Amino acid sequence: MDEFDICIAGAGVIGLAICKQLSTHPSFAGRSILLLDQENNFGQHTSSRNSEVIHAGIYYQSGSLKSQLCVEGKQLLYEYCLAHQVPHKKIQKLIVAQKYDENALSALAQKAEANGVFDLQIIEGKKLQELEPSVKGEAALLSPSTGIIDSHGYMQSLLHVAQANGAEFYPKTRIEKVEPMQTGFKVHTLIEEETNPQHYEFFCRKFINSCGLYAQDLAKRIDGLNPKHIPELHLCKGDYFSYSGKNPFTHLIYPMPEKNESGLGIHATIDMGSQLRFGPDAEYVDHIDYGINPNKADILAASIRRYFPAIRAEDLTPSYSGIRPKLAAFGEAAADFTIQSWKEHGIEGLVQLFGMESPGLTSSLAVANHVIAELEEMS
Secondary structure, eight states: OEEEEEEEEOOSHHHHHHHHHHHHOGGGTTOOEEEEOSSSSSOOSGGGSSOOEEOOSOSSOTTSHHHHHHHHHHHHHHHHHHHHTOOEEOOOEEEEESSOOHHHHHHHHHHHHHTTOOOOEEEEHHHHHHHOTTOOOSEEEEETTOEEEOHHHHHHHHHHHHHHTTOEEEOSEEEEEEEEETTEEEEEEEEOOSSOOEEEEEEEEEEEEOOGGGHHHHHTTBTTOOGGGSOOOEEEEEEEEEEOSOOOOSSEEEEOOOTTOSSSOSEEEEOTTOOEEEEOOOEEESSOOOOOOTTHHHHHHHHHTTTOTTOOGGGEEEEEEEEEEESSOTTSOOOOOEEEOHHHHOOTTEEEEEOOOTTHHHHHHHHHHHHHHHHHHHO
8 A cells, every 4th residue: 555644635735835835844744744635636625716915904803813823924825926936916906985984994004913914004095096096995904915826827837846846746646535543543535537437545643634525525425523623615606797897996996894794794805917806795505616606796886886876787797706614604703714633633743624615715825834733733
């Protein structure tokens, strides 16, 4: 039976970041690292179906993993992009308020400061109009450290570096069962070849469940894992619509966050090709389906019109959708990332990641470092 030091299940942006960071980390130099994914290639779900925004770390609960890893990850991500020529841009973001409420703006800025984000600026109406003439609002918060990134280029770069340092990646490989053993894990897989699927078993000393939307599903196939350590999954779908007119914005435009919203509101994002798109909305669903209802254009346009009065429903064309693996049900307070090690579930050598939604892309390298710290404790 083949043996590996570490197996990472799930080649989304976080699985790829873990693989890359492990492959270049002094403590794991020369270790055999295996990255598996059941899809035809890396990053086929949440990692490639998002806003492609490098978040500053403004909104998250102070002291949470989301706030800590987003702020750490933002800096690491900008440094990585510069070092590896990954297309990105520090485009900045405006969080637009329809009414000038200094208390609300200051409260959000203070929340950001508690997370380590100290560069937010309150912009009043006249200055806002100078920055973005097409935007309606009485005030805004300017976030200078918010950016955009070519997420596919980033994931491709992570994989390239990991493979250059000896890691192996195998797509089309479904993990059917994981058996904890005395010194590691026996992993049962099914390799989805076109004509003749093959069963393949191997041994690994450490196992990382980074399967995103499918993390709970895989956890249920780990022998001996107490179900109480598998948090309930809530699928939250968001649709994006492209704007057919000329892009009038030079910043990302977000509405002020509202209580009890499952996301950050319908915002305006710009990709590296300068294409403007709006989204995502937030709809809890019971299965994974990336179809888009074109009739949503009217609803989205009504929401967007609050800060962009010129928008018309006919300007919006369905683009793509994504699904977030949330741990909070509809109407519940937002849940934090969950990263479990043996200290939580009692299985030596196993690390599991649940609820890795936004800001997962921004946080990816910091999440990877957090996982490595957990692995070093086990070594």
